[in-house]
Amino acid sequence: MFKSRLFTPGPxxxxxxxxxxxxxPILHHRTKEFRHILTEVLDGLRxxxxxxxxxxxxxxxxxxxxxxxxxxxLNRKDEAIVxxxxxxxxxxxxxxxxxxxxxxxxxxxxxxxxxPQDVAVQLEKYPSTRAVFVQYSESSTGVKLNIKTxxxxxxxxxxxxxxxxxxTGLGVMELPVDGWHLDVVIAGSQKALMIxxxxxxxxxxxxxxxxxxxxxxxxxxxDFRKEREQQLRGETSYTPSTSLILALREALKFIRELxxxxxxENAGLLAEATRVAAKSLGLHLFAEAAPxxxxxxxxxxxxxxSSTIIKNLKNDFxxxxxxxxxxxxxxxxxxxHLGYNDFCDTLALIAxxxxxxxxxxxxxxxxxxxxxxxxxYLRRKGVxx
Amino acid sequence: MFKSRLFTPGPxxxxxxxxxxxxxPILHHRTKEFRHILTEVLDGLRxxxxxxxxxxxxxxxxxxxxxxxxxxxLNRKDEAIVxxxxxxxxxxxxxxxxxxxxxxxxxxxxxxxxxPQDVAVQLEKYPSTRAVFVQYSESSTGVKLNIKTxxxxxxxxxxxxxxxxxxTGLGVMELPVDGWHLDVVIAGSQKALMIxxxxxxxxxxxxxxxxxxxxxxxxxxxDFRKEREQQLRGETSYTPSTSLILALREALKFIRELxxxxxxENAGLLAEATRVAAKSLGLHLFAEAAPxxxxxxxxxxxxxxSSTIIKNLKNDFxxxxxxxxxxxxxxxxxxxHLGYNDFCDTLALIAxxxxxxxxxxxxxxxxxxxxxxxxxYLRRKGVxx
Numbered sequence: 001m002f003k004s005r006l007f008t009p010g011p012x013x014x015x016x017x018x019x020x021x022x023x024x025p026i027l028h029h030r031t032k033e034f035r036h037i038l039t040e041v042l043d044g045l046r047x048x049x050x051x052x053x054x055x056x057x058x059x060x061x062x063x064x065x066x067x068x069x070x071x072x073x074l075n076r077k078d079e080a081i082v083x084x085x086x087x088x089x090x091x092x093x094x095x096x097x098x099x100x101x102x103x104x105x106x107x108x109x110x111x112x113x114x115x116p117q118d119v120a121v122q123l124e125k126y127p128s129t130r131a132v133f134v135q136y137s138e139s140s141t142g143v144k145l146n147i148k149t150x151x152x153x154x155x156x157x158x159x160x161x162x163x164x165x166x167x168t169g170l171g172v173m174e175l176p177v178d179g180w181h182l183d184v185v186i187a188g189s190q191k192a193l194m195i196x197x198x199x200x201x202x203x204x205x206x207x208x209x210x211x212x213x214x215x216x217x218x219x220x221x222x223d224f225r226k227e228r229e230q231q232l233r234g235e236t237s238y239t240p241s242t243s244l245i246l247a248l249r250e251a252l253k254f255i256r257e258l259x260x261x262x263x264x265e266n267a268g269l270l271a272e273a274t275r276v277a278a279k280s281l282g283l284h285l286f287a288e289a290a291p292x293x294x295x296x297x298x299x300x301x302x303x304x305x306s307s308t309i310i311k312n313l314k315n316d317f318x319x320x321x322x323x324x325x326x327x328x329x330x331x332x333x334x335x336x337h338l339g340y341n342d343f344c345d346t347l348a349l350i351a352x353x354x355x356x357x358x359x360x361x362x363x364x365x366x367x368x369x370x371x372x373x374x375x376x377y378l379r380r381k382g383v384x385x
Numbered sequence: 386m387f388k389s390r391l392f393t394p395g396p397x398x399x400x401x402x403x404x405x406x407x408x409x410p411i412l413h414h415r416t417k418e419f420r421h422i423l424t425e426v427l428d429g430l431r432x433x434x435x436x437x438x439x440x441x442x443x444x445x446x447x448x449x450x451x452x453x454x455x456x457x458x459l460n461r462k463d464e465a466i467v468x469x470x471x472x473x474x475x476x477x478x479x480x481x482x483x484x485x486x487x488x489x490x491x492x493x494x495x496x497x498x499x500x501p502q503d504v505a506v507q508l509e510k511y512p513s514t515r516a517v518f519v520q521y522s523e524s525s526t527g528v529k530l531n532i533k534t535x536x537x538x539x540x541x542x543x544x545x546x547x548x549x550x551x552x553t554g555l556g557v558m559e560l561p562v563d564g565w566h567l568d569v570v571i572a573g574s575q576k577a578l579m580i581x582x583x584x585x586x587x588x589x590x591x592x593x594x595x596x597x598x599x600x601x602x603x604x605x606x607x608d609f610r611k612e613r614e615q616q617l618r619g620e621t622s623y624t625p626s627t628s629l630i631l632a633l634r635e636a637l638k639f640i641r642e643l644x645x646x647x648x649x650e651n652a653g654l655l656a657e658a659t660r661v662a663a664k665s666l667g668l669h670l671f672a673e674a675a676p677x678x679x680x681x682x683x684x685x686x687x688x689x690x691s692s693t694i695i696k697n698l699k700n701d702f703x704x705x706x707x708x709x710x711x712x713x714x715x716x717x718x719x720x721x722h723l724g725y726n727d728f729c730d731t732l733a734l735i736a737x738x739x740x741x742x743x744x745x746x747x748x749x750x751x752x753x754x755x756x757x758x759x760x761x762y763l764r765r766k767g768v769x770x
Contacts, residue, residue: 001643001651002727023408258386266386317729342387344702348733351755358759359768367756370736374743374751383744 002318007349009139009168009295009322011190011197012339017250018195027242034242035234041245042231044252045201048170048193048260049185051177055203056227059241062167062188065200067095068222069163069184070133072212076100078130081122083107083114083150087140087325088165092133099218104129110141110328111297113290116149123157130211131161136169140325142287142297142334144173148180155181161208167191167200168294171260172267172338183208191294192263194254194340195247204228267293269380270337270346273373277350280372281357281364286332295336297324301362306333309356317352347373387703392734394524394553394680394707396575396582397724402635403580412627419627420619426630427616429637430586433555433578433645434570436562440588441612444626447552447573450585452480453607454548454569455518457597461485463515466507468492468499468535472525472710473550477518484603489514495526495713496682498675501534508542515596516546521554525710527672527682527719529558533565540566546593552576552585553679556645557652557723568593576679577648579639579725580632589613652678654765655722655731658758662735665757666742666749671717680721682709686747691718694741702737732758 006013014022027034038057045055058065070092074080077100082092084107096103104122108114123129132154136147147164154162161183169175170185171192177185182205189199204212204224217223221238230237255263271293275285278298286297300306306323310333313319324332335349350369357364391398399407412419423442430440443450459465462485467477469492481488489507493499508514517539521532532549539547546568554560555570556577562570567590574584589597589609602608606623615622640648656678660670663683671682685691691708695718698704709717720734735754742749 001647002729003725005729019404262386318727340388342703344387344390344733344737347736347755348729351732351736351759352729355759355762358763359766365756366759367752370755371750371752374736374740377740378743381744 005317005319005345005349007319007321007336007341009191009334009336009338010188012192012194012336013341014196015194015251015254015340017254018247021246021250022196022243024243024246027246029236029240029242037245037249038231038236039234041249041252044249044256047256048252049177049203050175050179050260051203053178053203053205054228055201056224056231057236057240057245058200058202058222058227059198059236059238059244060200061197062165062186062200063091064222065186065202066091066165068219068224069186069202070095070099070101071219071222072215072217072224073131073161073163073184073208074099074101075215077102079104079126079128080131080133081106081119081126081129083119083132083134083145085113085141085143085145086110086135086138088135088138092165096133111143111286113143113145116146116153119150120153123153123160127157129157129160131163133163134165136164136166136175137172137292137294139168139292139295139334140328142285142292142295143290144169144292145290147175147182151180151182159211161205161211168292168338171255171263172294173292174264177203189244189248192267192338193248193251195244195251198241198244199248266342267337269343269377270341271296273343273346273376274335274337274350276376277369277373281354281369294338295334297332297334299332300330301357304360304362305330308360309333312356312359313352316356319349319352343377390702390704390730390734392704392706392721392726394576394719394721394723395573397577397579397721398726399581400579400636400639400725402639403632406631406635407581407628409628409631412631414621414625414627422630422634423616423621424619426634426637429634429641433637433640434562434588435560435564435645436588438563438588438590439613440586441609441616442621442625442630443585443587443607443612444583444621444623444629445585446582447550447571447585448476449607450571450587451476451550453604453609454571454587455480455484455486456604456607457600457602457609458516458546458548458569458593459484459486460600462487464489464511464513465516465518466491466504466511466514468504468517468519468530470498470526470528470530471495471520471523473520473523477550481518496528496671498528498530501531501538504535505538508538508545512542514542514545516548518548519550521549521551521560522557522677522679524553524677524680524719525713527670527677527680528675529554529677530675532560532567536565536567544596546590546596553677553723556640556648557679558677559649562588574629574633577652577723578633578636580629580636583626583629584633651727652722654728654762655726656681658728658731658761659720659722659735661761662754662758666739666754679723680719682717682719684717685715686742689745689747690715693745694718697741697744698737701741704734704737728762
């Protein structure tokens with residue numbers, strides 16, 4: 001007998017008050033009541049994004065809004081730079097190429113990152129670059145990119161915007177959108193926001209709006225200008241997922257009461273505890289140099305397929321972890337720290353990982369991973385572990 | 386940021402499917418549909434009780450049905466024996482005395498139990514004893530009574546019935562009601578059944594019905610004969626808590642799919658792991674000799690008030706544990722193993738208890754309680770810990 005425990009980098013466990021909101025009677029979206037709710041939700045998103053600019057809400061996967069960013073900001077044959085360090089970086093490349101963008105790719109091997117200065121060099125070399133696309137947290141490899149420095153660099157170029165996929169970064173790690181000069185920041189509902197998949201968001205700076213200007217957007221659905229006009233008065237252009245918006249309202253209330261800083265601190269504690277615990281168990285981290293706090297990508301011990309570890313954690317204890325993607329499948333397992341999981345959940349996962357490894361014949365000292373995680377907690381509380 | 390984690394010996398966490406059932410539209414109780422549901426529920430209760438006899442369902446606290454047992458089985462001045470080893474034994478005494486029963490009390494100091502042979506001696510001495518009242522699990526002290534042997538003893542006396550308060554025992558420890566010759570067994574909804582408080586149950590053997598016979602029951606609401614007639618056709622005499630009955634249907638479906646044996650095995654694992662972990666942390670158990678698997682009563686380390694441990698577990702991690710009752714308040718804390726809590730939940734609680742003790746200045750080896758609990762798990766799985 002065990003509960004199902006979701007530890008994937010999206011979807012993440014639902015807040016209880018989100019579950020309740022999802023079972024409310026359906027609303028009609030062309031009503032005063034709904035306009036009031038959408039306005040409240042957009043305001044809550046601006047709080048989480050820490051921005052005074054527009055945040056647009058779409059009924060879509062985040063990939064849809066990523067495509068929206070490409071087609072609103074750029075015309076065919078415009079130039080872009082993509083910083084690509086994993087599967088989601090490759091998605092930016094695919095999106096740009098689909099729309100005929102002249103795409104320059106700055107890539108690094110999986111598990112590593114790109115130095116923002118390399119982007120500066122490219123921008124100097126190609127001054128007509130219209131956009132730089134990047135991830136904040138690359139959830140295929142578990143790295144975090146230095147968005148703050150990238151923001152400082154790109155804001156020096158008046159004709160270039162920085163577009164950040166922060167789908168697994170927003171609400172997980174510090175991300176002051178205006179303070180860091182980030183022009184477009186994209187997020188999704190099923191990550192730190194603790195609601196089901198189905199909604200995606202984009203903040204859009206004044207600089208980005210200027211660039212969008214009078215571009216002829218080739219997308220009907222993802223026409224940001226049209227959508228902005230509607231959302232300024234609490235409407236959406238097309239039928240929105242009203243139940244998810246009610247759920248989002250509850251999640252944003254929870255985050256505002258908790259504060260975005262505490263939400264981020266929680267993910268940071270879980271991430272550091274997991275990294276320290278994994279290392280104390282003799283496991284290697286895939287992204288050693290610049291680990292994201294959204295998830296920890298752990299290498300399976302030599303001779304063991306990570307699928308077996310994942311399967312045993314599920315069958316014996318109910319945990320759902322993500323495998324590696326593509327060529328990393330079977331080599332790593334990914335433990336997420338985003339959303340409605342707390343330190344207690346992470347302690348139990350570490351203890352169960354120890355049991356699974358022991359039963360697979362790996363030499364681990366039972367309790368030692370937990371002890372390492374407890375030490376992180378105590379140090380963060382200012383107590384000697 | 387943390388979740389609320391209920392570890393009290395009732396109420397216990399709700400099953401997710403119970404939460405859903407509680408939000409269903411209200412039913413009317415004088416309908417064919419409801420009769421079908423109540424009949425299914427009573428059948429499910431007979432499965433959990435492992436009995437072919439009647440199980441009556443009441444909209445009441447278990448105390449109400451305990452009183453029902455007293456007033457249906459006994460008339461004023463009838464003789465009874467109460468086995469009393471804690472607060473709930475004292476409740477049997479209060480109930481019997483309220484109704485003018487000639488009550489002989491066999492008591493033991495808190496934390497200890499009564500030898501069933503002492504009951505045999507009393508029954509030989511007072512052959513007109515009409516009922517023996519006892520707890521299976523005394524949740525004020527954490528002991529388990531030897532109900533199996535008591536059943537063997539009492540069934541030798543054709544004019545005496547054994548009445549067991551199994552409120553925190555049913556679904557937690559082995560309890561074959563017919564196999565152990567138990568005449569009346571009382572349970573409540575908010576324990577192993579994982580639904581809210583508000584329903585209580587009593588199984589009633591043929592021997593108990595014979596004793597009830599044509600007694601003039603002084604209670605209108607708790608008249609078991611009248612209620613039996615109604616429930617045989619899927620009705621209740623008075624308006625029942627229909628939403629709780631829908632919830633109970635879901636809980637009983639879950640238990641049947643899992644099997645009562647696995648439900649009991651889960652509580653046994655949690656209980657043994659907690660006992661072994663507490664001892665490995667240098668803590669003393671209040672009920673060392675005959676510990677119940679429903680809850681573990683742990684003594685606070687010398688010089689520390691258990692209220693402080695309970696408060697810190699709540700404020701730092703969201704755990705809700707019970708304090709000692711009456712004179713044990715401040716001296717012990719009680720960790721429940723019943724209901725919808727699994728091994729992962731218990732591992733995390735142990736790790737957090739270690740942290741709380743350490744921060745209170747108690748010398749504990751971080752991770753050692755978890756390690757002891759992991760060892761229990763591995764031994765039960767046949768693996769060398």
